Amino acid sequence: MSGDLSYYGIAADWWPFAFILLAGALPTYVWRFLGVVSSGKLDETSPVASISRTVATALVSAVIGQLVFYPSGSLAEIPFSIRAGALATAFAVYLVSQYRLWAAILSAELVILGWFALV
Template sequence: MSDWAYSDVVPWWPYVFILLGGWLPTDVWRYIGVVSASRIDETGEAATIARTIATSLVAAVIAQLVFYPSGALADIPTWVRVVALCIGFAAYQLSRRKILAGIFAAEIVIGIWALAPGLG
């Protein structure tokens, strides 16, 4: 047995793999969406269902990050993550739905917890 690897013969194959396996399938659906977007009624049932599914997926990801975190986020106590979520949501609502306001408010809560000794 030799130590032969495909990358030794064709060093650019990972880039082709990324192009064909990652970019192309994603962009095909984007182009189909752009072409068909003019035919979709924004107030129709299909658009409402798509928006509902997208919103629920985002809510599920947020819930997983808050209640079942991994990595460095797991070192932050649950009560801090919940308070940051609540204050971030309140800032989002009070700022007329500006996402950055909610993100910054939640980050400030976590930053205060990180800098304040004895809160952990």
Template sequence: MAVFEGWWPYVFIAIAGWLATDLWRWLGVLAGNRLRDDSEVLNWVRAVATALVAAVIAKLILYPTGVLEHSPLWLRLGSIAAGVTAFFIGRQKPAVGIATAIAVLAIGLYALGF
């Protein structure tokens, strides 16, 4: 039994990790298969998910940490404006908007000496 003596924390973590994530994913898949794509419940879930992502992005822009904490607000907002503009000009491809916003922010930070 000495072989299994140090293994119990890893087994516990694996089981707890599975219960916390995969179980709920499978329940979501089972429940989601019964929903129509145009149902009100699914529209509500999409709206809540979009709002949560928007809130996280707003928090990162308005209350940043690390190097961005010392960067000026106008640079952070300007990089977002450039990214949104590039997104709409670039046929609404998210990668174009994200890459542009990151590039503008990086160039601005470099120009300011960060």
């Protein structure tokens, strides 16, 4: 029944991949495309761009805060002190490395992996 492309073939092996493509990736790429097309016409010093940047930064900060203070899944097994230490280390490395995001992410991962190595 894995070759059945009918409505009743929804239990087929390919269905989760098709669902991820249609419901997850496709809408994302549509908005990215529209953003690229319209970005050439925007003034990055305009109030609209400033508000958009502020909202995006706030959303990223909220997600990071949730991951540190209210984790779920496997992250909840890591003690708060390690999560907070990884965040502080990442921020310090970000500032010291002249705003290199990859260095900050790598340092936070090393803190967490170091804790796993000690446990």
